[in-house]
Amino acid sequence: MGAQTMVFLSQADLVHEALIEKGQVFATRPPENSTRNTLSTSKFHAFRKVRVTAMDKLVDRSKTEAAATGGALDEKTIEKIDDMMKKVLMTIHPRLDDFLPLLRPFFLKQCKQAVEVRQHQITLLAPLIEWRRAVINNPGTKPIFEFSYLDTLFDLKVEGRKDPPTTPEIVTLCSEFLNGGTDTTSTAIEWAIAMFIESPSIQLRLYNEIKSVVGDKKIDETYVNKMPYLNAFVKELLRKHPPSYILLTHSITEPVKLAGYDIPAGTHVEIYLPGIIEDPKIWSNPDRFDPDRFLAGGETTDITVVTGVKMIPFVVGRRICPGLGMALLHVSLMIARMVQEFE
Numbered sequence: 001m002g003a004q005t006m007v008f009l010s011q012a013d014l015v016h017e018a019l020i021e022k023g024q025v026f027a028t029r030p031p032e033n034s035t036r037n038t039l040s041t042s043k044f045h046a047f048r049k050v051r052v053t054a055m056d057k058l059v060d061r062s063k064t065e066a067a068a069t070g071g072a073l074d075e076k077t078i079e080k081i082d083d084m085m086k087k088v089l090m091t092i093h094p095r096l097d098d099f100l101p102l103l104r105p106f107f108l109k110q111c112k113q114a115v116e117v118r119q120h121q122i123t124l125l126a127p128l129i130e131w132r133r134a135v136i137n138n139p140g141t142k143p144i145f146e147f148s149y150l151d152t153l154f155d156l157k158v159e160g161r162k163d164p165p166t167t168p169e170i171v172t173l174c175s176e177f178l179n180g181g182t183d184t185t186s187t188a189i190e191w192a193i194a195m196f197i198e199s200p201s202i203q204l205r206l207y208n209e210i211k212s213v214v215g216d217k218k219i220d221e222t223y224v225n226k227m228p229y230l231n232a233f234v235k236e237l238l239r240k241h242p243p244s245y246i247l248l249t250h251s252i253t254e255p256v257k258l259a260g261y262d263i264p265a266g267t268h269v270e271i272y273l274p275g276i277i278e279d280p281k282i283w284s285n286p287d288r289f290d291p292d293r294f295l296a297g298g299e300t301t302d303i304t305v306v307t308g309v310k311m312i313p314f315v316v317g318r319r320i321c322p323g324l325g326m327a328l329l330h331v332s333l334m335i336a337r338m339v340q341e342f343e
């Protein structure tokens, strides 16, 4: 890969050695930051009302689309942001000239497009950021949300700098947060729907569990933990079809030994999940999509790796996804609500 040394880890014991035993060398970010604070259990419970509204919207929207009324949805700004985020994701996808800068002259058109996407991103998000800043700075206004991730960025202390982040920098941080939280969750939901199409009996079992626990009431997050089959389904979904098969790149801060090999500082480490989730030494019939493996007496998940690396859809160690709790709840709730409405 050009001038960049890369190491791919696709074995459970190597991932354990790198991310748990030598975790401090294999993560460049400190474990505590404002993202983690925002996504802590107490903070994300504060957003319950937003979740109820969002869930209703998701169902209403799906109903509208299913009925093909073509009625205009009053969500123009959200759609514009969604569209922009997809463009950003496409733009930052690695290109050949990222690894071989000599080839850059052949990619001038793409470079120009990237600048335009960035400009569009700032134009769209900066006014929302400034609006919130004004609300926070004006003690007379009562904010709609008492706390938001954005609030933690206005006065963020940046190492080695006197000034807090600029608005374009805040745009980048907010976009990372939005992309990290939405694309992964929606990919998991898409896989769930694919599994229902492949195995309608799984959907029926889930539907019956929802009926028996919730009756005719609308399912909400208070029921999620009372549904063993739903929980087993979500675990199997994240084992067999993690939203990302190759996780985010980790960078090594100092020379280190891994499996006896010398790895120089600055090496990029990629973690390839199929090597772990398809390992027959770890899972029985790993190729089979089978939520029952997680029901009483069956196999265990251990997503946070207390006993060992088995499945790590949220990675593990210092850079474990700070949205893990929120993600499990959102994915479970969205799947259950959709099955309840559209069985």
Ligand code: HEM
Residues within 6 Å of the ligand: 029, 035, 039, 176, 177, 180, 181, 182, 184, 185, 188, 242, 243, 244, 247, 248, 249, 313, 314, 315, 319, 320, 321, 322, 323, 324, 326, 327, 328, 331
């Ligand atoms: C099924 C859903 C999700 C999955 C599978 C997932 C998975 C991941 C993974 C694999 C990473 C990369 C860790 C690494 O290797 O460095 C990550 C990072 C991150 N995720 Fe998630 N995630 C999900 C949902 C969410 C949600 C709902 C949020 C927030 C609302 C979120 C916020 C983040 C953030 C901010 C990071 C960057 C953390 C850092 O760099 O320290 N994720 N996630």
